[in-house]
Amino acid sequence: MKLRTFPLVLVGVCLGSSALAQPNLISNWNFADPTLKGWRVDFPYQEWSKKNVTYVKQTTMDGKRCAVIELPPGLARDEGGKIETALVPAVPGATYRIAVEALLPDFGAKVQAEAYAVDPRTEVVRKDPESKGTKNKVIRIPEMDGHPPLVMIYRAPMPELANGTKWNKVEREFTLPLVEAFAGQQVKPAYLTVRASTSRPAPTAAGKAYFTNFKLQKIKDPAPGAEPSKRP
16 A cells, blocks of 8 residues: 655645634643643554653643653664644545644654544455565554554645754645545545654654644535545
8 A cells, every 4th residue: 555645735824714713623732731631652553663652741841831752862763752643533525724833952853644544454454464574564553442443544744844942833734535545445534643753863862852732623624526536
């Protein structure tokens, strides 16, 4: 399965009043709750993120409540750290706006929205490539928290953020596809999450990255009568 990404459309300073009026779909978006409630930081099912939960906590930086990812030295380049919003029900074909603030004294960072569909594969089909020694590149969330097994089918990336000593904001709009092809079947986006992750300048570096004020707003419904096109 080749995961598709869509062209970046940066949002200008003057956003329409209709966009600003839409509710934020992310709970605890500014880390006002002291417990990281509503955030996904523990990923024992992902090879490079098994220790991630030990790197993330809440703090205050330059007057803003935020999450901090603090990485020790000596990690492999692919290990890094990340924080993801809770899964939000997605509307296929709808247009969304995302925004995140970051302060990056030691690392660069990547921010993107990700859409997940229900995994259409049976356990036998899913495990067959693994039994043959084929590395599985599918990004998958196992069944938990009331949802079935999920697979990522779409991502909307932002430009990589350079490190610096001031808070910076990134934002963009994107439109979810109505369907995507996965494992020979047409699947629909079912959930959305916003992910922020460190981009390590060197495999041995230690340091911190701060994130806050996450926003995810549905600003436009799908076009009436829109029909999904077949994805190869």
